Amino acid sequence: MSETAAVPTAPLRARAEIDLAALRANVRALRARAKGAALMAVVKSDAYGHGAVPCARAAVEAGATWLGTATPEEALALRAAGLDTRVLCWLWVPGGPWREAIEADIDVALSGMWALREVTEAARQAGRPARVQLKADTGLGRNGCQPADWPELVAEALRAEREGLVRVTGLWSHFACADEPGHPSIAAQLTRFREMVAYAEEQGVRPEVRHLANSPATLTLPETHFDLVRPGIAMYGVSPSPEIGTPADFGLRPVMTLSASLALVKHVPGGHGVSYGHHYVTPGETTLGLVPVGYADGIPRHASGTGPVLVDGKWRTVAGRVAMDQFVVDLGGDEPPVGAEAVLFGPGDRGEPTAEDWAQACGTIAYEIVTRIGTRVPRVYVNGEEEG
Ligand SMILES: *Cc1c(COP(=O)(O)O)cnc(C)c1O
Numbered sequence: 001m002s003e004t005a006a007v008p009t010a011p012l013r014a015r016a017e018i019d020l021a022a023l024r025a026n027v028r029a030l031r032a033r034a035k036g037a038a039l040m041a042v043v044k045s046d047a048y049g050h051g052a053v054p055c056a057r058a059a060v061e062a063g064a065t066w067l068g069t070a071t072p073e074e075a076l077a078l079r080a081a082g083l084d085t086r087v088l089c090w091l092w093v094p095g096g097p098w099r100e101a102i103e104a105d106i107d108v109a110l111s112g113m114w115a116l117r118e119v120t121e122a123a124r125q126a127g128r129p130a131r132v133q134l135k136a137d138t139g140l141g142r143n144g145c146q147p148a149d150w151p152e153l154v155a156e157a158l159r160a161e162r163e164g165l166v167r168v169t170g171l172w173s174h175f176a177c178a179d180e181p182g183h184p185s186i187a188a189q190l191t192r193f194r195e196m197v198a199y200a201e202e203q204g205v206r207p208e209v210r211h212l213a214n215s216p217a218t219l220t221l222p223e224t225h226f227d228l229v230r231p232g233i234a235m236y237g238v239s240p241s242p243e244i245g246t247p248a249d250f251g252l253r254p255v256m257t258l259s260a261s262l263a264l265v266k267h268v269p270g271g272h273g274v275s276y277g278h279h280y281v282t283p284g285e286t287t288l289g290l291v292p293v294g295y296a297d298g299i300p301r302h303a304s305g306t307g308p309v310l311v312d313g314k315w316r317t318v319a320g321r322v323a324m325d326q327f328v329v330d331l332g333g334d335e336p337p338v339g340a341e342a343v344l345f346g347p348g349d350r351g352e353p354t355a356e357d358w359a360q361a362c363g364t365i366a367y368e369i370v371t372r373i374g375t376r377v378p379r380v381y382v383n384g385e386e387e388g
Pocket of ligand 1: 044
């Protein structure tokens with residue numbers, strides 16, 4: 001399999017190493033935490049930047065029985081790669097592609113009447129029922145059906161089911177603040193979810209799965225697990241928030257290690273401006289290292305002057321601005337060889353920063369740090385095969 005080929009021996013400008021053994025172990029740790037519930041591996045947005053197809057395969061090997069994507073294109077790409085696991089896809093706009101999804105056996109999420117109308121029409125044309133999952137807005141205030149509109153959506157879905165146009169396979173919702181322990185909206189959403197599920201079941205819906213839990217809820221709120229949990233970020237070994245804990249607290253290990261090869265190491269005098277705008281000026285005679293990745297590779301420009309990098313055993317900080325393709329670190333007189341490895345983030349056990357460290361340096365969340373790593377950075381898959 002080319003995606004899981006051995007590490008190339010040629011030196012690379014930059015690489016995102018993806019440890020599939022860590023991903024499999026994370027999936028197993030999450031399954032152990034949600035005993036009795038099935039696990040949907042959320043692989044939207046190219047598996048949060050880790051590569052959708054290899055990660056989906058590894059998650060399935062570790063026992064995930066569902067895959068989750070945002071867009072239908074992402075769901076169809078999993079099918080095109082030969083994955084036949086159940087897939088739920090939840091972000092639709094008018095026009096579908098509903099028919100392609102029905103023919104590819106994808107479960108489609110419906111948040112409103114417009115979507116039910118479009119999918120039943122596509123099912124009529126396809127000559128087979130669509131598998132649909134009704135999404136309740138229990139308080140997130142984003143996608144999902146408002147409680148006031150729920151009776152109509154449930155009634156019309158049941159009517160379509162009687163006509164053989166849909167099969168209602170799931171009832172589900174999504175949390176707003178599950179990563180903030182004790183937030184009052186958590187209990188309110190859980191109560192509302194139970195009410196909306198009970199209503200639909202009283203009306204005659206017979207779902208295969210009821211589900212609500214994202215990563216933080218999978219990790220910390222067992223009462224929200226129902227039939228299925230939907231972790232994303234935790235599967236990639238990143239904690240949903242430092243408030244909840246570190247990955248190690250939950251037996252999780254970061255899957256992505258981002259590194260680059262120094263493109264230049266040089267001596268400069270004191271008082272030398274560094275990078276666009278000269279926002280860093282060398283405090284004295286020193287050495288500078290050129291790290292050949294920039295905002296085009298997904299390194300946040302907000303990391304200018306703050307992002308941490310491990311070079312030659314020491315933490316260095318982005319000196320001056322992150323440019324499109326490169327940034328500079330002050331090596332303080334050290335002279336690592338050109339080509340030496342600069343580790344931006346990884347699991348942390350070689351002393352390198354983590355994606356969470358980058359998130360804090362940039363005022364964002366670790367989800368964004370890993371997901372935004374661009375396509376110009378090759379993903380190098382390691383431990384693709386199960387041992388023994
Ligand atoms: C992204 C997403 C998830 C996974 O969220 P994490 O916080 O990464 O676990 C689950 N469900 C839905 C609907 C999502 O959009």
